[in-house]
Amino acid sequence: MSRLIVISNRVSAATGGAAGAQGGLSVALTSALRESGGLWFGWSGEVTDEFTGQISFNREDGVTTATVDLEEQDVEEYYNGYANRTLWPLFHYRVDLAEYERGFAEGYQRANERFAETVVPLIEPDDMVWVQDYHMIPLGQELRKRGCRNRIGFFLHTPWPPRRLLLTLPEATELVATLFAYDVIGFHTDEWLQSFVDFVVLESGGDYADGILRLEGRQIRLITCPIGIDSDEFATLAQGDQAQQIFREMRESANGRAMIVGVDRLDYSKGLEERFLGYERFLIENPKERKEVFLLQIAPPSRGTVESYQRIRSTLEGLSGRINGAHADLGWVPIRYVNQGYPRAVLAGVYRAARIALVTPIRDGMNLVAKEFVAAQDPDDPGVLILSRFAGAAQQLGEALLINPYSAEEMSDAIRTALAMPKDERIRRWRAMFDVICEQDVLWWRRRFTDALEQHEPA
Numbered sequence: 001m002s003r004l005i006v007i008s009n010r011v012s013a014a015t016g017g018a019a020g021a022q023g024g025l026s027v028a029l030t031s032a033l034r035e036s037g038g039l040w041f042g043w044s045g046e047v048t049d050e051f052t053g054q055i056s057f058n059r060e061d062g063v064t065t066a067t068v069d070l071e072e073q074d075v076e077e078y079y080n081g082y083a084n085r086t087l088w089p090l091f092h093y094r095v096d097l098a099e100y101e102r103g104f105a106e107g108y109q110r111a112n113e114r115f116a117e118t119v120v121p122l123i124e125p126d127d128m129v130w131v132q133d134y135h136m137i138p139l140g141q142e143l144r145k146r147g148c149r150n151r152i153g154f155f156l157h158t159p160w161p162p163r164r165l166l167l168t169l170p171e172a173t174e175l176v177a178t179l180f181a182y183d184v185i186g187f188h189t190d191e192w193l194q195s196f197v198d199f200v201v202l203e204s205g206g207d208y209a210d211g212i213l214r215l216e217g218r219q220i221r222l223i224t225c226p227i228g229i230d231s232d233e234f235a236t237l238a239q240g241d242q243a244q245q246i247f248r249e250m251r252e253s254a255n256g257r258a259m260i261v262g263v264d265r266l267d268y269s270k271g272l273e274e275r276f277l278g279y280e281r282f283l284i285e286n287p288k289e290r291k292e293v294f295l296l297q298i299a300p301p302s303r304g305t306v307e308s309y310q311r312i313r314s315t316l317e318g319l320s321g322r323i324n325g326a327h328a329d330l331g332w333v334p335i336r337y338v339n340q341g342y343p344r345a346v347l348a349g350v351y352r353a354a355r356i357a358l359v360t361p362i363r364d365g366m367n368l369v370a371k372e373f374v375a376a377q378d379p380d381d382p383g384v385l386i387l388s389r390f391a392g393a394a395q396q397l398g399e400a401l402l403i404n405p406y407s408a409e410e411m412s413d414a415i416r417t418a419l420a421m422p423k424d425e426r427i428r429r430w431r432a433m434f435d436v437i438c439e440q441d442v443l444w445w446r447r448r449f450t451d452a453l454e455q456h457e458p459a
């Protein structure tokens with residue numbers, strides 16, 4: 001294996017003992033970097049008065065991280081601006097929320113040039129470079145401009161939007177053209193990959209066959225590469241002391257009722273508003289069953305400086321308050337809405353204590369919560385996953401109850417079906433999903449991508 005250089009907006013190497021406290025992504029990338037003696041480069045998360053390109057190196061558990069501070073203006077225009085106010089909503093089909101401003105586009109370009117300038121001296125001739133996500137689309141091209149001839153791959157963690165939506169972005173064609181600098185581009189699903197192909201073929205005149213996109217004298221391999229979780233680690237976590245303790249506490253506080261759980265970053269793409277409305281519909285349509293359940297929604301706030309996130313937060317506060325006001329009684333509150341994050345072991349215990357998980361994004365590149373919920377279940381008495389058709393995860397987890405999150409009726413019906421589902425059916429569905437997430441785990445994802453990059457013969 002060549003040495004691997006991972007480049008992403010934020011860097012979070014998982015350290016040995018604390019690996020369970022980090023996300024699966026950092027665990028997977030850390031293990032790849034450790035095996036290859038590689039390096040992880042990105043933004044430090046810190047702001048400096050003037051950009052200097054000074055790199056801070058750190059070495060943890062066999063992995064070297066290299067980070068750089070950004071100027072306030074870069075953070076505003078590149079991160080809060082183009083990444084989170086332009087591309088994120090657009091890539092999640094929310095053109096209504098996307099903000100198109102030249103200043104954002106310029107800041108995004110500038111920050112990517114600065115990243116490229118800073119990292120290029122660290123790249124050696126035989127290294128493979130793996131760029132992560134929508135923050136860094138032009139990075140490959142900026143590396144090429146600076147003489148980098150290495151294999152460079154790009155992985156998109158979000159959906160790729162349909163061509164007509166992407167065309168609303170003033171610089172769509174130019175942005176897409178920067179992707180031609182990569183050797184391999186990976187997506188979570190065939191659908192996102194195909195949307196990308198549609199755009200390139202129709203707008204840029206490329207030619208696509210057998211996984212190879214040909215244009216401007218280049219050959220780019222496109223792969224579908226669904227990200228997984230560390231399923232063994234998560235299943236083990238769910239049986240550990242802390243998770244078991246939480247499991248008992250949750251079951252006790254449920255007082256015989258079935259818990260429905262949701263765990264999401266507070267983000268409009270996660271379909272939380274639609275979820276609350278679908279759940280309310282269930283309450284209204286099922287007067288007998290309704291007091292037998294409650295919804296625990298954990299939603300730690302994210303990107304709180306962006307206005308659309310402040311708005312979704314206040315919408316959800318209003319909605320949960322209204323639903324609780326209308327339906328609660330002395331001994332029962334229908335929604336427990338919690339705006340904070342918890343350690344992963346606590347989440348694992350909560351998942352295991354739940355009878356149903358509601359994972360209902362309006363669009364999601366993959367969705368790891370769906371997989372974590374499956375991994376955390378008791379094989380002898382598993383809960384039921386209700387999953388949006390519009391999450392990438394639905395392509396792999398076809399044994400979930402798949403719903404359209406925009407339909408409150410489908411959500412309500414699915415909750416009723418899940419509550420009534422016999423144990424043998426729950427076990428059968430869970431087993432099929434568990435097999436998939438064990439086989440296609442996060443190491444599988446990482447190998448699939450790095451193997452494709454290693455084997456690709458640039459034109």
Ligand code: GDG
Binds near residue numbers: 158342
């Ligand atoms: C992007 C794509 C894609 C949530 N609350 C807490 C907590 N979490 C953890 C979950 C899960 C992670 O955050 C969220 O992962 P998702 O996949 O659901 O979503 P995004 O953050 O939007 O991630 C997505 C992913 O990239 C990977 O490619 O699947 O589609 O949008 O791991 O458990 N973790 C802790 N406390 C919390 O309260 N510790």
